[in-house]
Amino acid sequence: MPEPAQHRRVAVEKARLPDAPARRGAYRVVLDAALRLFAERGYGGTSVRDIATAADVQPATLYAHFPSKAHVLAELVRIGHEAHHQRMREALLEVQPSPRLQLAAMVRAHVSMHADYPMLAVVANAELHALPADLAAPALQLRRQSEQLMLEIVERGLRMGEFSVAQPWLAVAAIGAMGLRVAHWYTPESGMSVDTVAEAYVEFAWRIVGAKAS
Secondary structure, eight states, X not given: OOOOOTTOSSSOOSOOOOOOTTSOHHHHHHHHHHHHHHHHHOSTTOXXXXXXXXXXXXXXXXXXXXXXXXXXXXXXXXXXXXXXXHHHHHHHHTSOSOHHHHHHHHHHHHHHHHHHSHHHHHHHHHSGGGSOHHHHHHHHHHHHHHHHXXXXXXXXXXXXXXOOOSOHHHHHHHHHHHHHTHHHHOOGGGSSOHHHHHHHHHHHHHHHHTOOOO
16 A cells, blocks of 8 residues: 655645535635645644635635634534534434444444545544634534434444443544544555445444444
8 A cells, every 4th residue: 555645644635625505716715725734734834825825815815705714724624524424424314223234334434534535534623623612612513413423323232232342432432533544544546445444444343342243
């Protein structure tokens, strides 16, 4: 498997955001530029002028859409958490109500999100701490909801005898952290498909929760 570029937080080099009708024109151009810079340099290492230059707009154009650099980051963090939470919920709707199968669906959604939108995932998770509490609140609420969805599945699996793990919340934290790292190293040139990676992580997750063989 090819090694990721040296000294990069994320292996991919192209920014990508989920499509949305509301994100068009200069607004989208600014977000794309900020996403790449925040992913590569971090929020603290990026200035408003850097974003404007990368987006090929005047700083005044940026401020016409966002009151501050923090608001640019907050929008990216919100987009990332919304897309992740939506993918997790949709995965649950498409699977039978078995804890084993539901956990597998959640892990596939979690991993595929981080592989499909790696820069967004890195920024949404690694730079969230840079936001003031009021701007971070919407993303934190979505994160708690996603964690609760998975925790409820693990706890139900324990009650039904499908899982065997002493610390359900720690198991959920381990599964989540494992998937987060995919955004840092995965590229389409890695020699593995997203589905291949996701299925491997499903097996890892089942081992973490002590899932019984189906």
